[in-house]
Amino acid sequence: MKITSVNVRITEKEDSRMKGIASVLLDDCFAVHDIRIIEGDNGLFIAMPSRKTATGAYRDIAHPISAECRKLFEDAVIEAYKQELNS
16 A cells, blocks of 8 residues: 555644644545644644544544554655645
């Protein structure tokens, strides 16, 4: 699996921890939209697309299974976010 493109939309609002929304294209054939970029206590991290369940909890719609795959997504999205900030 290869991340072939990452698009980031900056959404910074005053007093908001959410900094942007990303879309990732995998192998030029599968897209994952609505990945949130969040400023946490220990720096930036990503939150995968999710939906609210009947009990009020949130459940990921799509997500990496391994820590290695999560790091691949997080590194690519955060790098694209930083590039977008500097452009």
